Amino acid sequence: MSLDKSTLLGLYRDIVLIRTFEERLGIIYYEGKLPAFDIAAGIIPGEMHLYTGQEAVAAGVCAHLNADDPVTSTHRPHGHMIAKGVDLNPMMAEIFGKKTGFCQGKGGHMHLFDPSIHFGCGGIVGGGIPHAVGAALAIKMRKQNRVAVSFFGEGAANIGAFHESLNLASVWNLPCVFVVEDNLYAISVPKEASTSVRSNAERGAAYGIPAVQVDGQNAIAVYEAAQEAVARARRGEGPTLIEAICYRFRGHFEGDAEGYLAEKEKEEWKEKDPVNILGNQMKEQGWLSDSEAEAIQAEMTERVMAAEQFARESPYPAPEEALDHVFA
Ligand SMILES: Cc1ncc(C[n+]2csc(CCOP(=O)(O)OP(=O)(O)O)c2C)c(N)n1
Ligand SMILES: [Mg+2]
Numbered sequence: 001m002s003l004d005k006s007t008l009l010g011l012y013r014d015i016v017l018i019r020t021f022e023e024r025l026g027i028i029y030y031e032g033k034l035p036a037f038d039i040a041a042g043i044i045p046g047e048m049h050l051y052t053g054q055e056a057v058a059a060g061v062c063a064h065l066n067a068d069d070p071v072t073s074t075h076r077p078h079g080h081m082i083a084k085g086v087d088l089n090p091m092m093a094e095i096f097g098k099k100t101g102f103c104q105g106k107g108g109h110m111h112l113f114d115p116s117i118h119f120g121c122g123g124i125v126g127g128g129i130p131h132a133v134g135a136a137l138a139i140k141m142r143k144q145n146r147v148a149v150s151f152f153g154e155g156a157a158n159i160g161a162f163h164e165s166l167n168l169a170s171v172w173n174l175p176c177v178f179v180v181e182d183n184l185y186a187i188s189v190p191k192e193a194s195t196s197v198r199s200n201a202e203r204g205a206a207y208g209i210p211a212v213q214v215d216g217q218n219a220i221a222v223y224e225a226a227q228e229a230v231a232r233a234r235r236g237e238g239p240t241l242i243e244a245i246c247y248r249f250r251g252h253f254e255g256d257a258e259g260y261l262a263e264k265e266k267e268e269w270k271e272k273d274p275v276n277i278l279g280n281q282m283k284e285q286g287w288l289s290d291s292e293a294e295a296i297q298a299e300m301t302e303r304v305m306a307a308e309q310f311a312r313e314s315p316y317p318a319p320e321e322a323l324d325h326v327f328a
Pocket of ligand 2: 185
């Protein structure tokens with residue numbers, strides 16, 4: 001084992017916190033939406049894309065980042081934001097559409113911004129990739145020891161912004177890490193049906209960018225790849241592309257009928273649960289007992305419940321504030 005106990009414990013705690021947050025949201029979200037699923041009804045109206053299953057990617061990459069390292073994320077942003085070290089209260093409040101949320105309740109789950117940890121996301125697929133390149137350019141011009149990271153899906157790797165971003169980041173030798181989370185599908189479209197190469201890591205060569213493929217269910221593998229990529233960026237040696245092969249354990253969005261997924265495939269991937277994989281690796285070293293794992297789970301449940309309570313008790317923004325902070 002090349003990593004020490006405290007590093008693995010940090011990864012495990014992040015992964016369990018993300019899992020707990022997402023699974024709790026997966027319950028809360030359905031309040032008021034059933035029996036006939038009504039996406040516009042309930043305590044959290046609108047779409048919900050959960051990150052369950054992919055936690056090792058966010059944890060393994062963000063373990064190398066400081067609060068001032070900019071991160072851009074996607075329509076599936078919770079895991080990245082939690083791994084970046086967000087305060088769960090305003091995050092949960094924003095998801096609930098409450099005044100105490102990061103955007104005073106006007107952004108919702110796909111528009112979570114926290115300047116104190118330099119984190120942003122958005123629902124435009126691929127939209128965060130050029131933003132990270134812009135942040136990396138600013139870092140380079142200011143000669144700072146920071147690195148910009150963009151997380152996005154394999155579906156986003158087929159849009160123009162991805163290709164333009166890799167090209168510019170390479171030409172300008174920017175401190176940027178691109179993390180493609182290949183969870184095999186973009187909504188219901190399998191990667192083979194939309195992608196000209198077998199692996200997005202192959203695309204790095206087209207732009208002169210070192211690229212590596214890792215097992216995204218294995219936090220240690222992600223951690224080690226990201227360690228090298230972030231260190232390269234901080235040394236001024238330019239961008240890296242990391243392709244993490246992973247799987248989402250829930251539908252594309254909550255309410256997804258998942259008609260495009262074979263039960264067998266889902267069962268096989270459940271065997272590769274990142275919580276269990278890392279937990280077992282730690283147990284083999286004698287670094288995690290069952291009672292320690294239970295204590296971590298209890299702590300994370302308490303933190304998520306406290307954020308939920310904060311969000312539930314917070315007020316909604318007043319109707320007369322509807323046009324504040326927007327272009328009208
Ligand atoms: C520019 C744009 N096109 C289409 C959509 C609709 N859309 C939302 S998520 C998604 C699939 C994204 O797939 P991927 O990038 O693989 O991310 P994943 O959902 O698998 O995490 C699409 C097409 C969008 N939000 N933005
Ligand atoms: Mg995908």
